[in-house]
Amino acid sequence: MSGPIYGRVALIGLGLIASSMFWAMRRAGVAGEVTGYARTRATRETARRIGLCDHICESAAEAAEGADLVVLCVPVGAMGLVAAEIAPVLKAGATLTDVGSVKGAVIAAVAPHLPGAVHFVPAHPLAGTEHSGPESGFAELFDNRWCLIVPTQDTDPEPVARLRAFWEALGANVDCMSAEHHDLVLAVTSHAPHLIAYTMVGVADDLRRVTDSEVIKYSAAGFRDFTRIAASDPTMWRDVFLANKDATLEILGRFTEELFALQRAIRTGDGDHLHAYFTRTRAIRRGIIEAGQDTDSPDFGRGAARR
Numbered sequence: 381m382s383g384p385i386y387g388r389v390a391l392i393g394l395g396l397i398a399s400s401m402f403w404a405m406r407r408a409g410v411a412g413e414v415t416g417y418a419r420t421r422a423t424r425e426t427a428r429r430i431g432l433c434d435h436i437c438e439s440a441a442e443a444a445e446g447a448d449l450v451v452l453c454v455p456v457g458a459m460g461l462v463a464a465e466i467a468p469v470l471k472a473g474a475t476l477t478d479v480g481s482v483k484g485a486v487i488a489a490v491a492p493h494l495p496g497a498v499h500f501v502p503a504h505p506l507a508g509t510e511h512s513g514p515e516s517g518f519a520e521l522f523d524n525r526w527c528l529i530v531p532t533q534d535t536d537p538e539p540v541a542r543l544r545a546f547w548e549a550l551g552a553n554v555d556c557m558s559a560e561h562h563d564l565v566l567a568v569t570s571h572a573p574h575l576i577a578y579t580m581v582g583v584a585d586d587l588r589r590v591t592d593s594e595v596i597k598y599s600a601a602g603f604r605d606f607t608r609i610a611a612s613d614p615t616m617w618r619d620v621f622l623a624n625k626d627a628t629l630e631i632l633g634r635f636t637e638e639l640f641a642l643q644r645a646i647r648t649g650d651g652d653h654l655h656a657y658f659t660r661t662r663a664i665r666r667g668i669i670e671a672g673q674d675t676d677s678p679d680f681g682r683g684a685a686r687r
């Protein structure tokens with residue numbers, strides 16, 4: 381257990397990520413006091429009932445006032461509005477961070493509102509589930525996951541180092557990168573895959589020959605994973621695609637080109653093309669396992685022994 385890293389932390393938006401942060405902060409003892417704010421009365425009442433935060437406030441400004449660390453945990457499309465609302469009450473020397481899945485658009489929406497005496501250190505924990513809301517969080521969500529910190533040109537090193545220590549205390553491994561690079565990487569690893577999952581589940585639903593019960597009953601692991609991902613929060617994902625438009629379209633363009641090539645290979649009976657492609661992708665997966673980078677895999681730790 382580490383000592384407090386911030387005297388007071390404010391969580392704005394009390395969903396999956398904020399509630400997980402609260403339980404992880406409590407586990408690690410890294411925050412003296414935690415205030416919280418959610419937009420709807422119902423969420424604020426739920427938060428009070430389940431003991432989320434030390435104090436639930438009636439406005440974002442009330443929660444943020446006097447805080448040493450303010451964390452924006454709202455959908456990326458709402459970050460700018462919330463930043464504008466709390467900017468006048470932010471304490472000099474405080475750090476403002478966020479957990480948004482897109483960085484370039486969030487920085488562009490938030491930074492112009494902030495007074496010079498506030499340190500803005502954008503971040504993104506690469507951990508989540510398909511569930512949302514204040515009751516979906518749990519302390520272990522960030523354990524052994526990455527949290528990417530995306531300092532802007534003007535960010536001082538001390539607040540970055542402190543936020544790094546905070547996320548490490550919450551269980552995460554931390555890396556720093558530019559916003560542009562972050563958005564491209566996430567378009568490949570998260571945003572395009574989500575869109576593909578949404579599409580596949582939509583296609584299955586359109587095929588009326590495949591009744592609901594058959595889709596569930598006979599669904600193999602791959603499709604079941606797609607349905608889990610496709611159950612994610614629609615507001616969050618609408619905002620992600622609108623905010624990371626360029627990188628996502630770039631990756632989807634490449635994806636459709638490769639898909640057409642595979643489609644053509646199937647139509648023309650080009651087994652060599654299919655075999656060579658699948659051999660390449662299998663080698664990528666094996667490389668990830670051998671580098672010990674997939675901690676969720678049943679193969680984790682087996683390395684090269686697994687062939």
Ligand SMILES: NC(=O)c1ccc[n+]([C@@H]2O[C@H](COP(=O)([O-])OP(=O)(O)OC[C@H]3O[C@@H](n4cnc5c(N)ncnc54)[C@H](O)[C@@H]3O)[C@@H](O)[C@H]2O)c1
Binds near residue numbers: 455458507511613
């Ligand atoms: N869910 C994930 O897998 C995941 C992972 C990493 C980062 N993120 C990012 O974290 C952020 C929060 O995601 P989540 O999964 O916790 O979402 P969530 O839906 O569980 O919670 C979001 C909360 O924000 C509130 N909210 C929405 N608009 C608001 C506004 N204008 N003002 C105040 N509150 C508002 C909602 O009522 C809700 O309480 C998003 O930016 C998302 O991109 C999500």
Ligand SMILES: O=C(O)C(=O)C[C@]1(C(=O)O)C=C[C@@H](O)C=C1
Binds near residue numbers: 505507508509510569
């Ligand atoms: O596990 C899941 O449910 C997720 O989709 C989490 C996931 C992802 O890995 O793509 C989704 C969005 C985030 O910004 C970070 C993590």
